[in-house]
Amino acid sequence: MRGLCDPFGIARGWELKTATAETLNGETPPFEVIVAEHGPLISRIAMSYEADPALREDLTQQILLAVWQALPTYRRDASLRTFIARIAQNRAISFVARQVRLPPLAEMPERVESDAPSPEERAIDASERRRLLDATRRLPLPQRQVIILVLEGFSYSEIADMLEIAPNALALRLSRAKAALKKMLEPAS
DSSP: OOOTTSTTSOOTTSOOOTTTTTOBTTBOOOHHHHHHHHHHHHHHHHHHHOOSHHHHHHHHHHHHHHHHHHGGGOOSSSOHHHHHHHHHHHHHHHHHHHHHHSOOOOOOOOOOOOOOSSHHHHHHHHHHHHHHHHHHHHSOHHHHHHHHHHHTTOOHHHHHHHHTOOHHHHHHHHHHHHHHHHHHHSOOO
């Protein structure tokens, strides 16, 4: 089974260099290299918006298609990672908005896997991840966008540019998102 970072198994022959594979002699790298390098980012963004594994896979494929279609418009005024994350965020929002309008299907239990070595550690880690993911999904959209991008490691200036908001508005959203997550994740007393 191929991972989401290389769903087609075609980037094996490329020598990947994190963040430096962004350009090869000033050109955008081949799509296969982009998928191999930025696939985990796309997967995490999709996971933060969609709980159902089958729908999440559909969303991931739609994001990959949108990235592929948008690559010719990439102007290099931001990093390729930022460009891809912006597309992923926008596609995820429109995907979820469409899903809300559809009648609900049978619910399937969510299963989050972990790389922890022992079964007990895996169970604890999966429970914590599930709680954080569920809490993140309950945040209002503006707060969810900010917290997801912060967790992905984007700088505040990149996030402000991506979301087209002022740095002060970003700080306020982030503060509110952290407070809301903290409240949701506190153990009941």
